[in-house]
Amino acid sequence: MPPVESVGTKPPGPGRGAAPVAGAVPPVSAAELMQIVRLLPDVLFKCHKGPDGKIYWSLNEGGLAEEFHLTTQEIKGKSLEQLFPEGASQAIKEHFEAAFQGSTEEFVNELGGRYFKHLPQPVFGPDGRVESVVGFISEVTALVQAEKDLARANRELESFAYTVSHDLRTPLTVVSSLAQVLQRQAGRLDERGQDAVRRVGEAARRMAEMIADLLEFSRAGRRELHLEQVDLTAMAHEVEEALRLRHADRDVRFEAEPGMLVRADPRLMRIVVENLLGNAWKYTADRQVAHISIGTTTRDGARRVVVRDDGIGFDEDEADRLFEAFRRLSSAERFEGTGIGLSTVARIVERHGGQVGAEGRRGEGAAFWFTLAPEASA
Amino acid sequence: MRVLVVDDDEDIRESTVMLLEAYGHDVAAEKDAGRVFARVEEFRPDVVLQDVNMPGLEMRLHLEGLARLSPGLPVVLFTASVQLDEVRGLPGVAFVVSKPFEAEDLEDTLEAAVAGYRAAAGTP
Numbered sequence: 008m009p010p011v012e013s014v015g016t017k018p019p020g021p022g023r024g025a026a027p028v029a030g031a032v033p034p035v036s037a038a039e040l041m042q043i044v045r046l047l048p049d050v051l052f053k054c055h056k057g058p059d060g061k062i063y064w065s066l067n068e069g070g071l072a073e074e075f076h077l078t079t080q081e082i083k084g085k086s087l088e089q090l091f092p093e094g095a096s097q098a099i100k101e102h103f104e105a106a107f108q109g110s111t112e113e114f115v116n117e118l119g120g121r122y123f124k125h126l127p128q129p130v131f132g133p134d135g136r137v138e139s140v141v142g143f144i145s146e147v148t149a150l151v152q153a154e155k156d157l158a159r160a161n162r163e164l165e166s167f168a169y170t171v172s173h174d175l176r177t178p179l180t181v182v183s184s185l186a187q188v189l190q191r192q193a194g195r196l197d198e199r200g201q202d203a204v205r206r207v208g209e210a211a212r213r214m215a216e217m218i219a220d221l222l223e224f225s226r227a228g229r230r231e232l233h234l235e236q237v238d239l240t241a242m243a244h245e246v247e248e249a250l251r252l253r254h255a256d257r258d259v260r261f262e263a264e265p266g267m268l269v270r271a272d273p274r275l276m277r278i279v280v281e282n283l284l285g286n287a288w289k290y291t292a293d294r295q296v297a298h299i300s301i302g303t304t305t306r307d308g309a310r311r312v313v314v315r316d317d318g319i320g321f322d323e324d325e326a327d328r329l330f331e332a333f334r335r336l337s338s339a340e341r342f343e344g345t346g347i348g349l350s351t352v353a354r355i356v357e358r359h360g361g362q363v364g365a366e367g368r369r370g371e372g373a374a375f376w377f378t379l380a381p382e383a384s385a
Numbered sequence: 386m387r388v389l390v391v392d393d394d395e396d397i398r399e400s401t402v403m404l405l406e407a408y409g410h411d412v413a414a415e416k417d418a419g420r421v422f423a424r425v426e427e428f429r430p431d432v433v434l435q436d437v438n439m440p441g442l443e444m445r446l447h448l449e450g451l452a453r454l455s456p457g458l459p460v461v462l463f464t465a466s467v468q469l470d471e472v473r474g475l476p477g478v479a480f481v482v483s484k485p486f487e488a489e490d491l492e493d494t495l496e497a498a499v500a501g502y503r504a505a506a507g508t509p
Contacts (some may be wrong), residue, residue, distance in 0.1 A: 191407035
């Protein structure tokens with residue numbers, strides 16, 4: 008044990024050196040502090056560089072240090088390389104060397120199937136150089152395990168959702184096609200029979216949409232964000248092309264502002280663009296010639312991406328409810344849809360730190376906008 | 386028009402054939418991707434309705450082969466998992482139809498595919 012120096016609270020300024028003031032806090036000795044540290048289940052440490060440039064510990068105390076026989080006394084004079092098995096020491100060394108360069112980045116290392124989180128703090132000397140590194144180590148095995156389990160469960164759910172949605176579509180296609188065959192031969196059916204067949208077809212179609220939308224909605228919430236620069240203009244034109252393929256009979260005049268770049272997850276951003284443009288396409292179906300655009304504008308200091316159309320619009324007082332899941336508007340009753348698309352959009356935009364909104368009037372078109380986190384509006 | 390339906394799922398294949406026949410088309414069906422070229426030679430379709438996910442089918446090679454065999458023959462892809470990115474730019478692909486589909490949409494798409502081909506070929 009190094010020589011013990013007294014630390015603790017001293018009586019305030021003017022009374023210094025005088026008799027202790029009544030009620031003054033008694034000082035805590037280094038020995039008492041050490042006693043407290045040893046009560047911790049975790050580890051508090053301090054390490055320094057030896058004359059040979061290697062890392063040595065001058066303090067390593069706490070429950071974990073005792074369990075691994077790595078207490079200050081037990082590791083005295085041993086360098087990092089001597090203490091840890093070869094594979095582990097290299098990774099640990101890199102992190103500690105970084106801390107000696109001033110890094111405070113936390114890291115997790117594995118030892119014997121258990122995981123330990125290190126929170127290093129460099130201590131700077133008067134010359135501004137790192138004299139030592141102090142820090143805190145705690146076991147995070149349960150957390151790491153839970154994260155692994157969660158990641159696996161997510162992967163399983165993802166593949167389950169895909170399989171279910173894909174495999175459900177096949178029998179659904181058969182139901183839907185055969186209902187349409189019967190509808191085609193409606194002359195052979197009485198009125199009730201025709202109605203029944205029509206309802207079968209309708210139900211199959213709604214179910215198909217729900218499967219697709221639910222799959223997308225669940226993905227939008229779970230998928231890890233991979234941010235990169237996204238060319239929104241090019242993406243909009245790709246989606247436009249896909250929509251034109253699906254609605255070959257429509258006359259839609261589409262414009263996309265050139266050079267729109269954002270920082271976002273490209274796959275999720277694609278879902279946003281598909282939904283907003285898809286809606287614009289859908290709700291202009293009544294128009295002989297429809298006009299749809301995507302562009303940017305600045306409002307309240309934030310850059311907004313806006314999709315406009317000259318379709319059926321919506322009542323202003325319905326604007327707030329547009330982004331709620333499974334909610335459809337009275338003005339949209341004639342149009343097919345599950346009401347999940349815009350909530351998927353909202354979910355994705357919110358995960359990017361942005362906001363969504365809509366402006367419109369019944370019969371006068373709609374404008375749907377979103378922002379991304381300020382740093383994302385590259 | 387003459388439509389060749391290519392799908393390995395019997396129910397899908399049969400129901401699609403019935404539907405297209407109900408719309409008055411001449412329809413042939415093939416379940417085996419490896420036999421599609423022979424069926425095209427023999428049936429001479431105006432358009433091929435091709436399932437995207439068939440066992441042992443490498444779509445690009447398949448479509449390139451079809452394009453060589455019957456230049457300009459329009460192919461409409463038929464898919465349960467709409468991943469348009471994967472099919473964009475494939476040779477001969479006129480349109481994509483998602484399963485399940487509306488008969489009217491399928492009808493429009495097949496007509497547009499064939500009309501596009503005829504326009505390109507300069508035939509009325």
